[in-house]
Amino acid sequence: MSLIQLIILFFLVFSFLMVLLVMKGHLAGRLFFIVQFITGALFVVFPDLSSQIGRVLGVGRGTDLVLYFLVVLFYMTVLLFIAAMRRIERRQTIILRQLALQNAIDNTKARIAGRSAPGQ
């Protein structure tokens, strides 16, 4: 095993453990990353594997295959993040709305007060 394989494997394992820790209670998310980790680790340990799969899928080189998957994965991640942001925005709106409602100023009495005090 060459040095680069060891380095990449180390970072893979590290980020894999981090993700599993962060995604507590998200079974779907954890499964998604477990599959990703296994695929990644296999590609690192058996460099020819990506080329073989690439040939089966009609892509010339293994690196191309990995790049294509990366692009798709990247867009999926961005989309998931946007969805998450919108959920947060919705919650934020609810909180701020409650705050606004609680601090509402009812100034309608001002008119009545003004009318009852003709001196003003």
Next chain:
Amino acid sequence: MSPNVFIVIPCYNEGEVLKRNVQELLDLDYQVIVVDDGSAVAPWEQLKELPIHFLRHCINLGQGAALQTGMEYAKKLGAEAVIHFDADGQHSPSDIPALISALKDCDIALGSRFLRREDWLKVPFMKRLLLRCARVVNFVFTGLWLSDAHNGFRALGPRALGCIDLTENRMAHATEILSQIKTHGLSWREVPTTICYTSYSRQKGQKWYNSFNILIDLILNKIL
């Protein structure tokens, strides 16, 4: 005048115009709820002598969010109807009675600039073109074929108030209202309203390129 009609005015960084418009509505004996959507300088200072209800978002959320806040507050006050009114002086208070009386036979009355020739002649040509496209977009997304799109002047009766819940914080709420009319099976009518474009309102109003943003918001809301 029915005591339980409230005029909701969302505002964001409005100047003197706001006070003038609110005063005009108060002179006509309407109950006014001003929702400040996180303006840099809170307009409360210039409004505090006026007998109004005042709410403030501490950060800017968008016009849709401000309208929803105003409506929820109005519901707490026992409102039977709510009018959405622009802060920049584009809408004419003299159209309000027509909107309110339209509520007698429908749940929601929508203002339209395109029902009377003298009204639509006031709309600048490019804006007219854009609004024509926007109503096609509205039709695609909601199935409602209207003569106008994104006219912020509308009246909601008790049934509409009960079920309309705006989640689009920004300008796409105008289309969201239409799709909720459809989902909840609310009856609606268009009412001719005049529009008054001043240099101030044009400067404050929507830029044409922002319509792309609205379109993207709509698509995102459909899929996410």
